[in-house]
Amino acid sequence: MEVANSPRIKVLLLTGQSNQWHNWKVSSRALASVVEDESIFELDTIVSPSAGEDFSEFSPNWGDYDVILLDYEGDEWAEDVKSAFVDYVRGGGGVVAFHAADNAFPNWVEFNEMIGVGGWGDRDESVGSMVRWRDGEMVLDDASAGAMHPDAFEFQVETRAPKHPVMKGLPASWLHAIDEQYSCLRGPAKNLTVLATAIAGPEIENGTGEHEPMLMAIDFGEGRVFHTTLGHVGADDTETPLAMKCAGFIETLYRGLEWAATGSVTRDVPADFPSSEKTSVR
Template identity: 25%
Template sequence: MRSNLNERPSAITLRAVYSALFLLIAITTAGLGQASAPKFRVIALAEHGGIHQPFVDAAKQWLGDLSKQENFSVDYIEDTEKIDDDFLSHYQLFIQLNYPPYMWTPKAMAAFQKYIEQGRGGWIGFHHATLLGEFDGYAMWPWFHEFMGGIRWKDYIAKFATAKVVVEDAKHPVLQGVPASFMIENEEWYTYDRSPRPNVHVLAHVDESTYKPDTKTKMGDHPVIWSNERMKARNIYIFMGHHPELFQNEAFTTIFKNSILWAAHP
């Protein structure tokens, strides 16, 4: 017997088709929602203006690309007015993008201290974050002074120098995929009144014998990447951070990426 081409599908068949379509749409929508939700949120306190602006601008562009690849979000602030406990509760990682340890509101200082001491999120600080002392009419922040290993800013290589950075703890997650030593060009290399060692876990130091051009501005034991393991928060200080060309340095960008993925997850 020939089938009737004009025969309409039964109501039961139509309901089955519609149910399957609705289920497919629901699954697809849920999948898209999961893919778009960031794995974690980052707040970056970025220094605004001045000689470090090109570095900050390059960092923002690089972070924008990385955040898409690794599925996290980044928000930026240029002062500490918004920072309090509630504000920080929305972020799993705090990046101090060359912003110094002064010009903070008392409310922000208290909230940040709890954030770090209680491990409410991770922290990465760059370069200017160790400009510790009395600057621009602001007093030393005692807690941050201890957080950074009890150091005080002393001097810097104003005319810049290229030097070799030597890895001390190659097993640390931040230094995975980083060569045993690497060159950093045209950096101003801060010196401090003392080494932060042994108050911090030193991950890398600069070999001052490799300075080109050579300089008398040296401190002997000269750590440049370290972590304060006395805090619950995963934290990394990275001294390098003056020139935008650092984002063309594979060792530097690997360290930055590793630091983000490590510090954002307790």
């Protein structure tokens, strides 16, 4: 939907590198298609140099955009580019960290604060705690563990912050299409709100039995960050996977983009949003 007389939200999709377990070409194509389908957004895309190539000309003008959609896990940026990004977000810019973007930049202190928690990249206890949901509240867990996930499966996503603009009106629980369920992510977890969680029981290989954060909102200075761990695209995938076709993934992405950019959400819950019993893919 588009609010009458409202300017379109300017989105920059930043992509171009992923590790050996992901395929940024497929995920960024799917993200671009989804964002372009929604009239409140105006999308530009920047593809970074490939791994090991020259980054000297890589210098996005962050301030041209209301929100940066990160589908990137790769080479470090130059210090001045990183500094400008920090200033952009701290000054009120929006960020959406998509799935494997939370594996990026393990040694960049401010980035870890922006995304709240991250995975892999040798992230250990030194970068912060794991975030869990226990007895109705967020808990910081300092136990020793590294990021992992079970094999992809359908799982329930449970709303934990029903009054937050991103989650308002969404079901208390909904069945997400087959996807990786990230677990044991860890980081500073400053100014972080858990929006939704999911659990893989101990009967599932690599299931932690913990309610792990799937959707998060983080305040960073005056800026807002929406972190979604959903939407895995495997290295060998050539077509958009069900995880990214899930109406729940798409709607929460839309809401996260709008909230990160503006601080509010104008969207109604779509009729095809998943229920607790049935997935819904587009």
